[in-house]
Amino acid sequence: MAIDEAIMHSMEEGLSPPTFRFYRWNPSAVSIGIFQSMNDEVDLDYCRTSNIDAIRRITGGGAVYHDYEGEITYSIIIPKNHRLVPVDIIESYKILCGGIVDALRIMGIESSFKPINDVIVNGKKVSGNAQTRRYSCVLQHGTILLDLDVRTMFSILKVPPEKISDKMISDVRDRVTSIREIRGDEVSFEELRDALYDGFCESLDISLDPGELTAEESVDVEVLMETKYSMDKWNLSR
Amino acid sequence: MKSIYKVPGGKLIKIQLELADDLIASIQIFGDFFLHPEDTLEIIEHALIGARLEEDIFTDLIEDVLEQSKATLIGASPKDIAQAIHLALNSE
Numbered sequence A: 001m002a003i004d005e006a007i008m009h010s011m012e013e014g015l016s017p018p019t020f021r022f023y024r025w026n027p028s029a030v031s032i033g034i035f036q037s038m039n040d041e042v043d044l045d046y047c048r049t050s051n052i053d054a055i056r057r058i059t060g061g062g063a064v065y066h067d068y069e070g071e072i073t074y075s076i077i078i079p080k081n082h083r084l085v086p087v088d089i090i091e092s093y094k095i096l097c098g099g100i101v102d103a104l105r106i107m108g109i110e111s112s113f114k115p116i117n118d119v120i121v122n123g124k125k126v127s128g129n130a131q132t133r134r135y136s137c138v139l140q141h142g143t144i145l146l147d148l149d150v151r152t153m154f155s156i157l158k159v160p161p162e163k164i165s166d167k168m169i170s171d172v173r174d175r176v177t178s179i180r181e182i183r184g185d186e187v188s189f190e191e192l193r194d195a196l197y198d199g200f201c202e203s204l205d206i207s208l209d210p211g212e213l214t215a216e217e218s219v220d221v222e223v224l225m226e227t228k229y230s231m232d233k234w235n236l237s238r
Numbered sequence B: 001m002k003s004i005y006k007v008p009g010g011k012l013i014k015i016q017l018e019l020a021d022d023l024i025a026s027i028q029i030f031g032d033f034f035l036h037p038e039d040t041l042e043i044i045e046h047a048l049i050g051a052r053l054e055e056d057i058f059t060d061l062i063e064d065v066l067e068q069s070k071a072t073l074i075g076a077s078p079k080d081i082a083q084a085i086h087l088a089l090n091s092e
Helices: A002-012 A044-049 A089-106 A150-156 A166-175 A179-183 A189-204 A215-229 B040-048 B055-068 B078-089
Strands: A019-023 A029-032 A053-056 A064-066 A071-079 A112-114 A118-121 A124-134 A137-145 B002-006 B012-020 B023-031 B034-036 B072-074
Touching: A002 A019, A002 A071, A002 A137, A002 A215, A019 A189, A044 A053, A044 A150, A064 A071, A064 A150, A071 A089, A071 A189, A089 A112, A089 A118, A089 A124, A089 A137, A089 A189, A089 B072, A124 A166, A124 B034, A150 A166, B002 B078, B012 B078, B023 B040, B023 B078, B034 B040, B040 B055, B055 B078
Parallel strands: A029 A053
Antiparallel strands: A019 A071, A029 A064, A071 A137, A112 A118, A118 A124, A124 A137, B002 B012, B012 B023, B034 B072
16 A cells, blocks of 8 residues: 555656556455545454454555455556546546456456446456546556455454354355455466466557666655554544 | 435435525435545535525525536436435424
């Protein structure tokens, strides 16, 4: 999250090109939307004892469990006047989520964009996405589920233990799915990553050159981690 | 006073508020909706302080802020937030 924001800062200064990232969360983490209440949504005691980070995003949307063993996060950061981001926000979600739809097609999975911000397969969500427009940029990040650990998800989110019934778990499985569940095999992170790379390139008609953070971005990341993303003042601000 | 309102076909809104003399004394709006720019939510909360307890007044105040801030609310409408506030008022 700090890296995404640092890149936005740098792009606003004209120092960084449009940027695409894939990443996983180690340790696993839960991120909440900017307008959500951390204490209302997340069992922070469970997170502490289970070594799960809990942070607030700069984007709206809901709580997401970023399971190190079951999820890839991507982010795309582009100047706000870029051809890929029309003024209409839903339209821009549709364009950018096209990368995920194409990636899944490469993996043999037919999916579609479902407004506002989801990608679905057979009516079930497999990817959630969120956007913010600030610092003269558009940031869209999102999650693609490789695997689904519903019990841990419920332990992290504030659902009373007695309510974590088999019925609730089956209800979630009716609404959310994962690539391994759809394909019925142990799809690897590498296969998903490579498909996302190709899917985004094809769908958005872009080419990606490998890159590192600039020195300025790296310094900014440290500052943002120390002064924002590790601080209760930000994470517990609502 | 609290409420949770799921917008039909949209996102979730949670309200927490306190009253004083039949006016809104403090309010926090939570949820998984989208609002661009994001800091508009604090302006909306501020604008609602002192409001009389009528749903139409809440809607108008929220619409005014959105217009002045050139803000876009997605997954909920001003009317939905007003309804969530109304539900909170009836919660106790």
